[in-house]
Structures are given as C-alpha cells and as structure tokens.
Amino acid sequence: MIINNINGNANLLNDEMTEIDNSGMTVIVEGTSPLITATTDINGNYSLKNALYGTTYTLIYEKEGFGIHKVFDVEHEDVRKFTLIPNKLELGQISNSIILENTAVINDNFIVLTVTRLDTEDLVVKRMRSFYHNSDDVSNKLYTDFSAVIGNTANPAALTFSTSFFTSLGFESGDTL
Template sequence: MKSQNYLKTLLLFTSLIIISCSKDDGSTESLAGSIVGIVELYDDDQNNIDNSGMKITVEDYEPLISTLSDTDGSFVLKDVPFGDYTLLFEKEGFGDYKLYDVSLKDNNNDISIIGNIIKLGQVSNSEITNISAVINGNFIVLTVNRPSTEDLLVKRMRLFYGKANDVSNTNYTEFSPIIGTTGNPANLTFSIAFFRSLGYESGDTLWFRVYGDNFYSNSYEDLDTMETIFPNVNPNTVDAVSVVIP
C-alpha cells in the first residue's frame, strides 16, 4: 500500500513539475521526456528487502541512459527521446530482467508512467543436491533433495524436461510452473499420460533437470531470441536424471 500511495504521489508531483516548466515562449518543444516507475525487491521467502540500487537502463541506446532506484524503489529515466524501448533491470544478487514495449510519446506531458509496480526476486538460494526418478504404475515419482541446512520457509523449484541428457534451463522441450514444497526430500508425482500429451511415446527416454527458483521468478520471453528466460533459477544443481516411458 505504501508503494502504491508513493507511486500516486510521484506521478502527481512529476506532472506538476512538467506543467509548471512547460514553455510558453514559442520555442521548439522538447523531443524527449522521462520514464518513471517503481520496483519492489524480494527474497526467497517473499519478504520485501532493500529496494534501492536496482540499475535501470534503456537498452541498446547510445548515449547510455540509466538510473538507480531509491529506497522506495522509485526511478526516473530522464531525457529519453520519444519512442518505444526495452528497459533492462540489473542488481547484484538478482537475475537480469527485461521489460519490453515501454512507450514514450509526445502527449503534452513528456512522461511515460509504468503503472504497475515491478516486483523482482533475487536469484534463488535454494540448491538441488540430488534427484532420482522411478516409474510407479501410471506415474513418475521424482525425489528431490536439498541441503539439510536450508532454512527457507517454502522451497521452490522449477523442472525442465527434454529428450537428451543435456536438458537445462536453456535447453528443454517443456518446463513446469513454480513448484513449492516444505518437505525435504520432496516427492513429486507426475502422470505418464501428461508426458504422452507432450508428444513422448513408449520407449522414449524422458530427462528431468531441477533448479531452485524464486517465487518471483520473473521469467520472460526474449523477443530477440524468442526463448523463455529464467533469470532467478539457482545455477547450483545436479545432473539430469531419466526414465523410459513405458
């Protein structure tokens, strides 16, 4: 609620400044403006942490236009020429995130407001130490272990499926949504019929690889490569395991 109220205040304050500074002497109007917004930063347990220091950059634009979020998470990118842009978000401990199709137009206010608060998670602290997979009737049971010292309230993971042992978060045929568990090890059960619906047939080898992930995974489709990016998966995991579809 605090951030939403702050956003409203920021937008009103910025609008007043722009109106008060508008030119009335007949000089050439500006061909640039500002992009404003708010980021909120979260740890693995969905706790809001220090919102400051997130670097926001207008991607692929020269000269460089960037800024840092403040303690409330607010940011202002100034002197941005009118156009459509991609914003890149970077901070140590966080996966890089991109926000596409941010439009700044000459609408007499010279400002683009990102209306939704951008909620970004840290790279997950949840490591995977061992996985195994077995066939049990019409189901596949995947057992996932983590360090016994891991103190997260809910342990979250994401699974990637493929037909080769090099399956990973960048090389896969399908991936799961975020799965949250409290047990260690976690036993996950999947219907074989589900994988058949994905195109796997009897005799095919199905490979799994598992990564810890944040509740705020911030996955997005890279419009340049048309691949889904998973910025907050923990790269510390183990080799893939497999079963043969009966």
C-alpha cells in the same frame, strides 16, 4: 525530436517474500547511446531521463544478488509529460537452492516440468521462475520470456504448462525449449 522521462518502481523481496531495501537497483534502457540509466531510491522509484518519444524500449533491471530482469516492449509515447510504468516490478533474490534434477514430459497438450531439490529443503517454500528461449544457453540473462514466480513446498515439484502457452511465445512443434 521530443524527449522526456520514463518513471517506474521496483520492489525487492527476499526468499520469504518480505520487502527489503529497494535502493541500488540499476535500470537501463537497452540499446541507447548514450546509455540511459537510473538507480532506484530507498522506495524503489527510478526515473530514466531523456528517452526519445515514439520509441519502444527494453528495460533491463540489475542488482547483485537479484540477477537480471528485462521488461520488453515499453512504449514511450508522446501523450503526456512522461511515461509511467504502471505495474510495480517485484523481484526476488536469487535463490540458494540447488537443483539436483529437472525433467520435462509432454502429456497431451501439457508439458510437466519436474524439479528436484536437496532433501534438506523439503517443506520449505521455495520460489522459482522458469526462463524460456530456443537456445541451450537459456538463463536468467538470455531469455525470450519467463514464468510468473511459483511458490512450492513439494520436492520434487511438478509444474504444468500448456503447450499453447509456449506457442504464444513463438515456439513451434519440434522446437527445442
């Protein structure tokens, strides 16, 4: 049994996309026993120690005010002294926006999601991310996949997704999304 570290970096951003204190985010290797965890330092660096090589993991990132973020299918291969997560993870604070209404309309090969916020938020750039799951309980904690962060000043904001995007996530025609 060969074990070693998984190293990475998380960059925390406020609602204006300005970097803030990167320390204090907990990073967890899901399903390990004993649980493998680390906490980010001021630069956002972390090192998950004693992870078993030859295993594919899901990493969970948590910090109050930022919700929960998962990175699926992290391969910890026995090819070097440690596994480096190559992309710096950027996470924004949970928005204080209030969504009044959202609707989804299928238009040929596209799904248009319309999100309406309070009128007082007009012309303020708001960043949002959509989470996808085939359950009514979908949330930022229970999801199969998610969109990139989308910045938008429009209210209502219309976001367009191709149906092939959802097919690539494993959804089929007739599934609830």
